[in-house]
Amino acid sequence: MGKHKLIWLVLVSLFTNSAWAEMQLNLTKGVTAVSRDVYDLHMLVLWICTAIGVIVFGAMFWSMAFHRKSKGAKAADFHESTKVEILWTAIPIVILIAMAVPATTTLIAMEDNTNSDVTIQITGSQWKWHYKYFDQDIEYYSVLSTPPEQYQNQQETTAIKGEHYLLEVDKPLVIPANKKVRFLITSDDVIHSWWVPAFAIKQDANPGFINEAWTRVDEPGIYRGQCAELCGKDHGFMPIVVEVKSAEDYDIWLNEQQQRIAQAASAEQASLTTAMSKAELMQLGKTTYTAYCSACHQPSGLGLPPAFPALKGSPITTTGTIQDHINIVFNGKTGTGMQAYGKQLSLKELAAVITYERNAWGNNTGDLVQASDVKSAVASSVEGKAQEATASLAIETAVEEAVEIITEEVPVEDLSKVYSHDELMTMGEKVYLKACVACHQPTGAGLPPAFPALKGSVIATGDITVHLDMVINGSKKNAAMTAFGSQLTKTEIAAVVTYERNAWGNNTGDLVQPAAVDAASAK
Numbered sequence: 001m002g003k004h005k006l007i008w009l010v011l012v013s014l015f016t017n018s019a020w021a022e023m024q025l026n027l028t029k030g031v032t033a034v035s036r037d038v039y040d041l042h043m044l045v046l047w048i049c050t051a052i053g054v055i056v057f058g059a060m061f062w063s064m065a066f067h068r069k070s071k072g073a074k075a076a077d078f079h080e081s082t083k084v085e086i087l088w089t090a091i092p093i094v095i096l097i098a099m100a101v102p103a104t105t106t107l108i109a110m111e112d113n114t115n116s117d118v119t120i121q122i123t124g125s126q127w128k129w130h131y132k133y134f135d136q137d138i139e140y141y142s143v144l145s146t147p148p149e150q151y152q153n154q155q156e157t158t159a160i161k162g163e164h165y166l167l168e169v170d171k172p173l174v175i176p177a178n179k180k181v182r183f184l185i186t187s188d189d190v191i192h193s194w195w196v197p198a199f200a201i202k203q204d205a206n207p208g209f210i211n212e213a214w215t216r217v218d219e220p221g222i223y224r225g226q227c228a229e230l231c232g233k234d235h236g237f238m239p240i241v242v243e244v245k246s247a248e249d250y251d252i253w254l255n256e257q258q259q260r261i262a263q264a265a266s267a268e269q270a271s272l273t274t275a276m277s278k279a280e281l282m283q284l285g286k287t288t289y290t291a292y293c294s295a296c297h298q299p300s301g302l303g304l305p306p307a308f309p310a311l312k313g314s315p316i317t318t319t320g321t322i323q324d325h326i327n328i329v330f331n332g333k334t335g336t337g338m339q340a341y342g343k344q345l346s347l348k349e350l351a352a353v354i355t356y357e358r359n360a361w362g363n364n365t366g367d368l369v370q371a372s373d374v375k376s377a378v379a380s381s382v383e384g385k386a387q388e389a390t391a392s393l394a395i396e397t398a399v400e401e402a403v404e405i406i407t408e409e410v411p412v413e414d415l416s417k418v419y420s421h422d423e424l425m426t427m428g429e430k431v432y433l434k435a436c437v438a439c440h441q442p443t444g445a446g447l448p449p450a451f452p453a454l455k456g457s458v459i460a461t462g463d464i465t466v467h468l469d470m471v472i473n474g475s476k477k478n479a480a481m482t483a484f485g486s487q488l489t490k491t492e493i494a495a496v497v498t499y500e501r502n503a504w505g506n507n508t509g510d511l512v513q514p515a516a517v518d519a520a521s522a523k
Contacts, residue, residue: 027039031217031219048098116182120133120182125141136257143292177250178216180216199217211450297310311361350371454500472493
């Protein structure tokens with residue numbers, strides 16, 4: 001009797017929901033309402049598929065065992081049965097509907113980014129994440145903190161790998177608990193994927209596009225993930241760590257970040273008047289190089305040609321000018337894997353790593369670069385680009401003036417002028433194709449959910465004052481919708497709003513004049 005009870009307990013434990021949830025081979029249940037819905041949906045479909053498999057294979061094996069020829073069974077001679085065909089068509093339809101209803105509900109919830117409390121832009125970069133908090137002057141990079149010696153299996157360091165080996169970063173993403181956090185996910189180089197299993201979020205980061213996701217975590221804690229898209233050589237060293245804090249702790253963290261930014265600015269200013277010794281520069285430079293450069297150019301400086309050229313004996317680091325060296329480290333190099341580190345490193349760190357590269361691995365140029373040298377070089381580069389832009393602008397201006405003289409002088413905007421329907425639509429189409437088409441598309445269909453459709457939308461067919469406010473001041477709910485009040489003239493705004501309210505079959509018949517835009521802007 002005891003043996004039978006033991007078997008029964010084992011079977012029950014195997015098929016309970018909690019037991020499945022704790023299995024490492026199963027989908028994780030997560031810590032958000034959406035992640036739990038996804039888990040429940042997964043289990044529902046799993047049990048439906050299991051039941052179908054048991055019934056189908058059970059019937060098949062039973063038929064083979066009890067209707068075999070050796071037992072005298074004879075095959076049926078009917079060719080077709082209408083009842084059977086109706087049944088095997090109707091039953092799968094019912095099953096599909098039973099799975100589609102909860103699946104659709106869950107998918108709609110996953111895509112609902114409205115009424116968010118915090119909006120964070122996430123940018124994937126080889127091989128790190130950049131986080132930028134909207135409405136807060138806070139942004140930073142999050143980089144793998146596992147020492148390279150460990151994942152390169154050098155010497156005895158392999159024995160001290162921590163619990164979160166390859167899943168630890170120097171600066172985690174911090175979000176508040178019990179708040180709806182909206183993520184705008186993109187990339188500045190190749191395709192990455194921001195994946196945090198506990199949140200049921202796996203969203204591609206595509207260069208030139210913005211994908212959206214959101215989460216609301218009930219309990220504070222630390223949750224980990226990884227880049228889930230093969231993004232290059234160091235794809236496996238691009239972890240994600242999210243720290244969820246209580247509302248009080250999150251406010252404290254925000255204040256700490258503001259203080260850190262202020263202190264960094266003061267330290268940056270102080271570094272401009274402080275000269276570091278060669279030993280100090282080489283020590284800081286080696287630390288910075290190991291953290292940011294060694295993955296591509298290797299600790300030995302030999303690189304991985306041709307994608308990542310050697311720095312040892314390189315013309316850039318030996319015979320090249322310091323100005324050119326600073327420029328390539330600060331601004332990167334278009335069309336290559338060399339990123340811009342101007343926003344990632346302080347002036348002191350930039351000076352140190354450039355000094356290190358010019359004196360390590362036998363380069364021995366003897367050059368010492370200070371933070372003030374970096375600032376001067378960057379300023380000279382910016383000034384040079386500004387002069388080029390000014391010269392180019394002067395030429396363009398001269399051409400425009402010549403064209404204006406040949407044709408006619410551009411009139412000053414007249415806010416009291418009343419335009420006809422055809423005038424507004426012609427002008428509005430030109431403005432739309434210049435300022436709006438990239439996001440909302442020529443057809444007005446948009447790129448949902450980041451860029452909603454204007455064709456048949458509530459904005460383009462509803463209250464004009466709401467439509468004007470959206471175009472003039474942008475959207476607080478959708479950070480992707482910028483304010484055009486300072487980019488377009490009032491006449492252009494009047495024209496493009498008229499166009500949007502009458503194009504693509506909207507046909508509201510509304511005509512918006514510059515005076516109406518002027519009145520809306522004054523509110």
